[in-house]
Amino acid sequence: xxxxxxxxxxxxxxxxxxxxxxxxxxxxxxxxxxxxxxxxxxxxxxxxxxxxxxxxxxxxxxxxxxxxxxxxxxxxxxxxxxxxxxxxxxxxxxxxxxxxxxxxxxxxxxxxxxxxxxxxxxxxxxxxxxxxxxxxxxxxxxxxxxxxxxxxxxxxxxxxxxxxxxxxxxxxxxxxxxxxxxxxxxxxxxxxxxxxxxxxxxxxxxxxxxxxxxxxxxxxxxxxxxxxxxxxxxxxxxxxxx
Ligand code: PGA
Numbered sequence: 637x638x639x640x641x642x643x644x645x646x647x648x649x650x651x652x653x654x655x656x657x658x659x660x661x662x663x664x665x666x667x668x669x670x671x672x673x674x675x676x677x678x679x680x681x682x683x684x685x686x687x688x689x690x691x692x693x694x695x696x697x698x699x700x701x702x703x704x705x706x707x708x709x710x711x712x713x714x715x716x717x718x719x720x721x722x723x724x725x726x727x728x729x730x731x732x733x734x735x736x737x738x739x740x741x742x743x744x745x746x747x748x749x750x751x752x753x754x755x756x757x758x759x760x761x762x763x764x765x766x767x768x769x770x771x772x773x774x775x776x777x778x779x780x781x782x783x784x785x786x787x788x789x790x791x792x793x794x795x796x797x798x799x800x801x802x803x804x805x806x807x808x809x810x811x812x813x814x815x816x817x818x819x820x821x822x823x824x825x826x827x828x829x830x831x832x833x834x835x836x837x838x839x840x841x842x843x844x845x846x847x848x849x850x851x852x853x854x855x856x857x858x859x860x861x862x863x864x865x866x867x868x869x870x871x872x873x874x875x876x877x878x
């Protein structure tokens with residue numbers, strides 16, 4: 637695992653965006669694995685700016701997002717489909733038919749999960765996967781548990797995660813309790829992974845992530861056995877690393 641400690645959120649966002657640009661430079665039809673949440677917002681802003689300045693071309697790029705809430709339609713302002721259009725896809729020269737977010741409204745959810753994994757495989761796998769990390773160590777919506785699931789699946793969100801997501805909804809009742817997420821196998825098959833984390837609240841989990849042990853109660857700890865992971869954090873998130 638490589639570790640980059642950036643001065644602040646702005647530098648972290650730029651370093652993460654630069655990694656993506658590098659991958660697209662080497663392979664114009666790269667397959668990107670993308671994440672939502674507040675952490676990648678700055679990275680997406682940087683990518684939009686690079687695209688405006690013609691420093692990166694997304695026209696041959698394909699994307700697969702990690703996850704989506706179950707039962708929230710794509711047009712809902714809190715859906716991850718909406719987030720991706722709003723933060724990235726509507727502002728860059730990507731062919732939107734090449735962007736994929738799991739469909740949380742699919743009639744046959746099992747089929748949706750299976751098809752999602754098949755599509756990733758058919759595109760030759762993910763060249764670079766972007767990950768945030770939950771305070772509880774989740775990646776995508778792979779929550780702490782006794783067992784972790786390999787492929788795309790439906791998952792129940794933990795109370796911690798529901799609480800963390802509540803800031804985006806008007807009331808607790810509206811916060812989704814289930815999601816579709818890529819599994820640990822999908823993530824671990826990516827050729828390269830960048831995990832980004834910023835701020836005080838992530839300091840504890842970042843130190844656990846590097847503990848030298850794999851613990852299914854800290855799903856991100858599995859990344860320690862991937863051959864090409866870069867963890868990009870700001871100084872505050874790095875402060876408990878020994
Ligand atoms: P955040 O979420 O970027 O909003 O902190 C990260 C995550 O839960 O994966």
